[in-house]
Amino acid sequence: MTMTTEPTTQSGPRKQAPAGHAAPKPHKKHSARKRGAGSYAVIAAVGIFVLAFLSPFGIILLNSFKTGADYRANGSLSLPEEWNWAVIGDVWERVEFxxxxxxxxxxxxxxxxxxxxxxxxxxxxxxxxxxxxxxxxxxxxxxxxxxxxxxxxxxxxxxxxxxxxxxxxxxxxxxxxxxxxxxxxxxxxxxxxxxxxxxxxxxxxxxxxxxxxxxxxxxxxxxxxxxxxxxxxxxxxxxxxxxxxxxxxxxxxxxxxxxxxxxxxxxxxxxxxxxxxxxxxxxxxxxxxxxxxxxxxxxxxxxxxx
CATH class of the missing domain: 1.10.3720.10 (MetI-like)
Structure with missing residues (x-):
């Protein structure tokens, strides 16, 4: 009685994960991108809100150092042609600040x-x-x-x-x-x-x-x-x-x-x-x-x- 054995092919040693350690999970790049985009959107919204909140103070600061002629010629949103500090002193004296x-x-x-x-x-x-x-x-x-x-x-x-x-x-x-x-x-x-x-x-x-x-x-x-x-x-x-x-x-x-x-x-x-x-x-x-x-x-x- 003859026994025939099928040839076995060795594909090399298999690497097994150490006991007690789970196999590594694939990185969730898509979720990270979503979180990054959401963070940027929140930062942009906060920045826009801060600029809108501070814009009146910026306009006040620009116009506080303008002369009357400069204001009438260039409007309220332009930079002063020359920073006129005398306006502050004049207001200080007029109102007895x-x-x-x-x-x-x-x-x-x-x-x-x-x-x-x-x-x-x-x-x-x-x-x-x-x-x-x-x-x-x-x-x-x-x-x-x-x-x-x-x-x-x-x-x-x-x-x-x-x-x-x-x-x-x-x-x-x-x-x-x-x-x-x-x-x-x-x-x-x-x-x-x-x-x-x-x-x-x-x-x-x-x-x-x-x-x-x-x-x-x-x-x-x-x-x-x-x-x-x-x-x-x-x-x-x-x-x-x-x-x-x-x-x-x-x-x-x-x-x-x-x-x-x-x-x-x-x-x-x-x-x-x-x-x-x-x-x-x-x-x-x-x-x-x-x-x-x-x-x-x-x-x-x-x-x-x-």
């Missing part, structure tokens, strides 16, 4: 101090102290925020006249500070409502009183929110126009927005002077944000990660 700047800084800082202190005390009583009718108080403070200034300006004007506070920076500062404290109270009360009660109870067991708990525990932990409130209150107070227009009529007490508004007449206007005035009004806010941008960023992101 130094006095207006000092007034705005004093009033804004006073408003921030009054509003933040009142909001802190009110929110501590409502959010942590758990006073009775807490919801009614929050609705009251919320209602103050939604009242229009046009509906309050005449009663406030009459009240200031009767109390002898009319055309005074102190009365105006107290008024705006109390008004802003309503928003601060509503905001802080919502934050304090979720404050860890274990810390309050532990401090109370250690013999800490209410003032100690406020200054040693609540205030340090709430500083990011308070810093954001300080920035917002300063900017809002700086940009106020209706209240100072009615309550601060003398030239020595007026703020920057009121001082710059005198350059616009009913039948005449100077675009270059108005642009220079707008630039002078914007520069302090830019400097303020550059100084406090870290506090603002930390405050906005403080509650994002626990």
């Amino acid at each position: 130094t006095q207006k700047l000092v007034n705005s800084i004093q009033i804004s800082l006073g408003v921030v101090l009054i509003a933040v202190v009142l909001a802190l005390f009110n929110a501590y009583a409502i959010g942590i102290g758990r006073v009775r009718r807490r919801t009614a108080f929050l609705v009251f403070f919320l209602g103050i925020n939604v009242l229009p200034q046009e509906g309050l300006v005449y009663p406030i004007y009459y009240l200031f006249k009767e109390m002898g506070l009319y055309d005074g920076k102190l009365g105006y500062t107290v008024l705006v500070g109390i008004t802003y404290s309503a928003f601060g109270t509503y905001l802080l009360a919502s934050v304090f409502a979720s404050f860890p009660r274990e810390l309050i109870e532990a401090a109370s067991l250690d013999g800490a009183g209410r003032w100690t708990i406020l200054w040693r525990i609540v205030l340090p932990m709430s500083w990011p929110t308070l810093s954001v409130m300080c920035v917002f209150f300063f900017v809002w107070s700086w940009n106020e126009f209706l209240y100072p227009l009615v309550l601060l009529i003398s030239n020595d007490n007026q703020t920057v927005p009121l001082g710059l508004s005198v350059l616009q007449g009913q039948y005449s206007s100077d675009p270059t002077s108005l642009s220079a005035a707008a630039l002078l009004g914007v520069i302090p806010m830019v400097v303020f944000f550059l100084i406090f941008q870290r506090s603002l960023t930390r405050g906005l992101t403080a509650g994002a990660v626990k």
Whole structure:
């Protein structure tokens, strides 16, 4: 009996993947290209938005250093034929910008101090102290925020006249500070409502009183929110126009927005002077944000990660 065996062909040794290692997957070049194209589209959209947002400031900057003849001959979008720095100095002297700047800084800082202190005390009583009718108080403070200034300006004007506070920076500062404290109270009360009660109870067991708990525990932990409130209150107070227009009529007490508004007449206007005035009004806010941008960023992101 003969056995026949078929010839076997050896095609060489086969490489096997090591144990525990998966075979490599093909690269997804198509998905990477899609992600790259989407990223470029987002960057382009953000760039267009930033340019559209900054274009008015660029136009103001160009026209702030033009002469009247240059503006009339070449329009508002052209570069100045000669950078005329005298326009800034002329506007500074015409509106007495130094006095207006000092007034705005004093009033804004006073408003921030009054509003933040009142909001802190009110929110501590409502959010942590758990006073009775807490919801009614929050609705009251919320209602103050939604009242229009046009509906309050005449009663406030009459009240200031009767109390002898009319055309005074102190009365105006107290008024705006109390008004802003309503928003601060509503905001802080919502934050304090979720404050860890274990810390309050532990401090109370250690013999800490209410003032100690406020200054040693609540205030340090709430500083990011308070810093954001300080920035917002300063900017809002700086940009106020209706209240100072009615309550601060003398030239020595007026703020920057009121001082710059005198350059616009009913039948005449100077675009270059108005642009220079707008630039002078914007520069302090830019400097303020550059100084406090870290506090603002930390405050906005403080509650994002626990």
